[in-house]
Amino acid sequence: MAYTLAPLPYDFAALEPFISGDIMHVHYEKHHQAYCDNTNKALAGTALEGKSIEEVLENLSQLPEDKRSAVRNQAGGYFNHTLFWNCMKPQGGGKPAGDLLKVLEDSFGSFESFQEKFTAAAMSVFGSGWAWLVAKDGKLQIVQTPNQDSPVSQGMTPLFAIDVWEHAYYLQYKNLRADYVKAFWNVADWDGVGKRLIQTK
Ligand SMILES: [Fe+2]
Numbered sequence: 001m002a003y004t005l006a007p008l009p010y011d012f013a014a015l016e017p018f019i020s021g022d023i024m025h026v027h028y029e030k031h032h033q034a035y036c037d038n039t040n041k042a043l044a045g046t047a048l049e050g051k052s053i054e055e056v057l058e059n060l061s062q063l064p065e066d067k068r069s070a071v072r073n074q075a076g077g078y079f080n081h082t083l084f085w086n087c088m089k090p091q092g093g094g095k096p097a098g099d100l101l102k103v104l105e106d107s108f109g110s111f112e113s114f115q116e117k118f119t120a121a122a123m124s125v126f127g128s129g130w131a132w133l134v135a136k137d138g139k140l141q142i143v144q145t146p147n148q149d150s151p152v153s154q155g156m157t158p159l160f161a162i163d164v165w166e167h168a169y170y171l172q173y174k175n176l177r178a179d180y181v182k183a184f185w186n187v188a189d190w191d192g193v194g195k196r197l198i199q200t201k
Pocket residue numbers: 027031081163165167168
């Protein structure tokens with residue numbers, strides 16, 4: 001069955017003033033929709049058609065070479081954005097609690113140190129890409145991926161992400177990625193991250 005976009009879990013303008021409604025409309029309705037539609041086109045007739053998006057991203061090597069990079073880019077974009085919408089919420093931000101806070105402290109020294117390292121990762125992605133908090137082999141790590149590459153293709157479980165493609169911030173922040181990353185912390189959905197963390201155990 002063809003992939004479709006899950007509804008955005010909040011109103012387009014709900015993340016204002018941190019992420020504008022204009023950005024959310026273009027990002028979800030144009031960019032994410034295009035990744036979804038192009039994933040369906042790229043997978044048509046391949047052995048992975050009809051599989052879960054995670055299964056597709058884990059098994060890119062099973063695709064014929066002439067389809068592989070299209071699926072890698074489009075299916076990555078489709079999956080990554082679905083996760084991204086669920087890393088944010090209105091009235092988010094602040095500090096996580098419970099198990100998530102403890103795991104972040106154990107992994108990075110303190111929540112503030114995690115925030116610094118994640119911000120540095122988001123800022124140092126060259127060109128278009130993503131910064132991630134992922135779980136792999138029972139440990140948390142901060143990683144970057146270029147373009148629409150997904151950590152799922154590297155055997156990692158993504159817990160939290162920031163999209164640092166210019167399309168994620170340019171309409172509101174122009175070229176000032178640092179201001180966008182700073183604003184992003186105000187909409188971080190720690191409850192969502194905590195739920196994904198439990199599922200990895
Ligand atoms: Fe994006």
